[in-house]
Amino acid sequence: EVQLVESGGTLVQPGGSLRLSCAASGFTFRSYAMNWVRQAPGKGLEWISYTSASGSSIYYADSVRGRFTISRDNARNSLFLQMNSLRDEDTAVYYCARDVTGLYFFDYWGQGTLVTVSS
Amino acid sequence: DIVMTQSPDSLAVSLGERATVNCKSSQSLLYRSNNKNYLAWYQQKPGQPPKLLIYWASTRESGVPDRFSGSGSGTDFTLTISSLQAEDVAVYYCQQYYSRPPTFGGGTKVEI
Numbered sequence: 001e002v003q004l005v006e007s008g009g010t011l012v013q014p015g016g017s018l019r020l021s022c023a024a025s026g027f028t029f030r031s032y033a034m035n036w037v038r039q040a041p042g043k044g045l046e047w048i049s050y051t052s053a054s055g056s057s058i059y060y061a062d063s064v065r066g067r068f069t070i071s072r073d074n075a076r077n078s079l080f081l082q083m084n085s086l087r088d089e090d091t092a093v094y095y096c097a098r099d100v101t102g103l104y105f106f107d108y109w110g111q112g113t114l115v116t117v118s119s
Numbered sequence: 120d121i122v123m124t125q126s127p128d129s130l131a132v133s134l135g136e137r138a139t140v141n142c143k144s145s146q147s148l149l150y151r152s153n154n155k156n157y158l159a160w161y162q163q164k165p166g167q168p169p170k171l172l173i174y175w176a177s178t179r180e181s182g183v184p185d186r187f188s189g190s191g192s193g194t195d196f197t198l199t200i201s202s203l204q205a206e207d208v209a210v211y212y213c214q215q216y217y218s219r220p221p222t223f224g225g226g227t228k229v230e231i
Contacts, residue, residue: 104216109168
């Protein structure tokens with residue numbers, strides 16, 4: 001069974017940093033591209049970052065480029081999101097999502113981890 | 120970026136009746152070389168992550184009941200629930216994957 005479990009979400013002050021993790025199991029992690037998608041409270045879905053299966057291709061939404069860094073450790077079946085210079089508008093549930101063969105749609109999602117940016 | 124616009128924002132449907140959700144993209148999602156529309160539909164129930172229902176505009180994901188169907192091409196798409204069940208109460212999102220960044224519609228809340 002495919003499982004994606006996010007962790008690391010918490011309350012952080014504006015300007016602060018946070019690192020999210022996503023532990024994958026039930027599939028060959030190193031064979032799949034992965035993404036982070038977020039959802040502000042009561043709002044819709046926003047894709048924010050993609051990494052190819054090897055990590056050699058990485059893309060970001062304009063809203064986070066230069067502040068967030070996606071990475072992965074295929075030996076540990078883990079995906080990460082380093083979040084710096086956090087803003088109020090980054091408050092959201094962050095989901096890791098498995099990509100369908102690099103096509104940018106998502107067949108499995110984690111339960112999400114809540115990041116709250118507030119002073 | 121491709122803008123995805125869903126309508127209506129919400130709708131109430133009686134049990135057993137048909138529910139129709141519309142999605143319009145700001146540019147065509149039809150890739151002519153393979154004749155595929157790069158559009159997916161997701162269902163999100165309260166407190167849960169989104170679940171993939173349909174991709175390529177009309178291909179049901181494995182395990183999705185056949186009362187869910189997708190149609191449309193180019194810029195106009197529809198998700199239809201042929202006979203609404205209580206467990207279908209959710210927010211439904213369309214998403215284009217024709218070009219990066221992938222973008223979602225604003226969602227349609229389906230209620231009984």
